[in-house]
Amino acid sequence: MTADDPATADIRDSVRALCTRFPGAYWRELDRSRGYPTQFVAELTAAGFLAALIPEEYGGSGLGLSAAAAVLEEIHASGGNGGACHAQMYMMGTLLRHGSGAQKRSWLPQIARGEIRLQAFGVTEPSSGSDTLALRTTAVPDGDHYIINGQKIWTSRAEHSDLMLLLARTTPADQVKKRTEGLSVLLIDMREALGRGLTIRPIRTMMNHSTTEVFFENLRVPSGALVGEPGRGFHYILDGMNAERTLIAAECVGDGRWFIEKAAAYARERRVFGRPIGQNQGIQFPISRAYAAVRAAALAVSHAAQRFESGARIGEEANIAKLLASEASWQAAEACVQTFGGFAFAEEYDVERKFREARLYQVAPVSTNLILAYIAEHVLQMPRSY
Numbered sequence: 001m002t003a004d005d006p007a008t009a010d011i012r013d014s015v016r017a018l019c020t021r022f023p024g025a026y027w028r029e030l031d032r033s034r035g036y037p038t039q040f041v042a043e044l045t046a047a048g049f050l051a052a053l054i055p056e057e058y059g060g061s062g063l064g065l066s067a068a069a070a071v072l073e074e075i076h077a078s079g080g081n082g083g084a085c086h087a088q089m090y091m092m093g094t095l096l097r098h099g100s101g102a103q104k105r106s107w108l109p110q111i112a113r114g115e116i117r118l119q120a121f122g123v124t125e126p127s128s129g130s131d132t133l134a135l136r137t138t139a140v141p142d143g144d145h146y147i148i149n150g151q152k153i154w155t156s157r158a159e160h161s162d163l164m165l166l167l168a169r170t171t172p173a174d175q176v177k178k179r180t181e182g183l184s185v186l187l188i189d190m191r192e193a194l195g196r197g198l199t200i201r202p203i204r205t206m207m208n209h210s211t212t213e214v215f216f217e218n219l220r221v222p223s224g225a226l227v228g229e230p231g232r233g234f235h236y237i238l239d240g241m242n243a244e245r246t247l248i249a250a251e252c253v254g255d256g257r258w259f260i261e262k263a264a265a266y267a268r269e270r271r272v273f274g275r276p277i278g279q280n281q282g283i284q285f286p287i288s289r290a291y292a293a294v295r296a297a298a299l300a301v302s303h304a305a306q307r308f309e310s311g312a313r314i315g316e317e318a319n320i321a322k323l324l325a326s327e328a329s330w331q332a333a334e335a336c337v338q339t340f341g342g343f344a345f346a347e348e349y350d351v352e353r354k355f356r357e358a359r360l361y362q363v364a365p366v367s368t369n370l371i372l373a374y375i376a377e378h379v380l381q382m383p384r385s386y
């Protein structure tokens with residue numbers, strides 16, 4: 001199963017060519033040791049793919065979200081995983097739209113050259129979970145600095161990043177009219193912060209994801225770390241989150257393609273009762289159904305990405321793309337496991353690894369229930385359920 005979008009055909013070919021140097025055995029070994037794919041990320045960076053969204057004037061390729069989505073989709077369709085490095089792409093949405101000229105001049109060329117990694121997105125907290133507006137981490141102005149205190153959880157790639165985009169409360173919740181006010185985005189230089197108020201603790205998970213919890217204890221950061229205006233952070237982060245949902249949806253489409261390709265190939269070859277198992281409709285139909293779902297999800301992703309490129313707020317499109325794609329990839333994962341039978345559970349086929357990896361996306365970066373609640377409230381104008 002291949003993608004048929006002519007606008008991104010070249011970039012897809014190049015990513016696929018790079019990925020052939022990182023076969024299943026590479027990802028399997030890292031999965032066993034919970035290692036970071038350093039070499040893969042280095043080659044992806046050197047080839048310029050991670051700088052796809054950085055404007056040319058800052059040394060990037062100046063491409064849009066569709067191209068970034070194509071890169072991540074192809075990584076996943078090739079059997080790899082973009083989770084180690086995708087955040088740089090989705091956080092660009094916030095930085096490019098709301099960062100100052102000075103911030104862009106100072107960080108973007110270094111990010112484009114691969115000298116600086118922008119991979120940590122600090123939003124979720126242990127006590128507030130999906131209720132982002134209830135977050136408790138504070139950034140209190142102190143002269144020309146902010147003092148940060150609090151805790152984040154699931155801050156993925158924190159150990160492999162130089163910068164963190166952090167959402168923190170700068171005005172106490174009881175002093176703002178709306179809960180969406182009083183939050184600010186800060187771009188933290190983690191190299192300066194580590195050991196001086198910032199502590200990182202890794203969390204071992206079901207799949208290889210390099211995620212962590214981070215603790216802030218009187219961390220002082222210069223006020224130049226503030227992105228945009230104070231108090232408007234939640235609105236800024238929404239752009240990043242919509243880009244994130246679209247890009248993760250593209251990864252799900254890639255996973256779906258991988259599962260379907262594997263399942264169909266195995267169904268054609270595996271002979272039981274004297275004929276290929278793929279001759280049975282009980283095997284064919286779940287794969288065909290998953291294929292249709294993945295194709296439909298791919299259209300939703302491409303629509304969301306194009307609307308984002310036109311400057312639109314894409315809450316509806318990004319959420320729908322993420323919902324459909326995460327469910328389609330899981331449907332494909334199920335069909336693949338059932339098709340492989342017992343061999344699905346053997347490490348060497350990569351099916352069980354991809355199965356564990358694919359499960360995440362109905363929970364993170366936003367869980368399915370919260371997407372359904374968003375559609376009910378913001379698109380269909382039903383009463384808020386929570």
Ligand SMILES: Cc1cc2nc3c(=O)[nH]c(=O)nc-3n(C[C@H](O)[C@H](O)[C@H](O)COP(=O)(O)OP(=O)(O)OC[C@H]3O[C@@H](n4cnc5c(N)ncnc54)[C@H](O)[C@@H]3O)c2cc1C
Nearest residue numbers: 121122123124129130154155156364365366367369370386
């Ligand atoms: C591997 C991994 C990597 C992650 N990486 C990052 C990262 O880099 N940065 C970051 O900030 N966060 C990250 N996250 C966090 C992720 O975004 C959250 O896990 C996700 O948003 C869900 O929040 P929660 O885990 O606190 O679940 P909770 O909010 O506790 O929800 C638990 C369950 O209850 C349901 N639920 C809650 N409220 C309602 C309601 N009102 N109506 C219906 N159902 C409801 C949810 O849908 C969910 O199924 C990551 C998480 C994981 C697991």
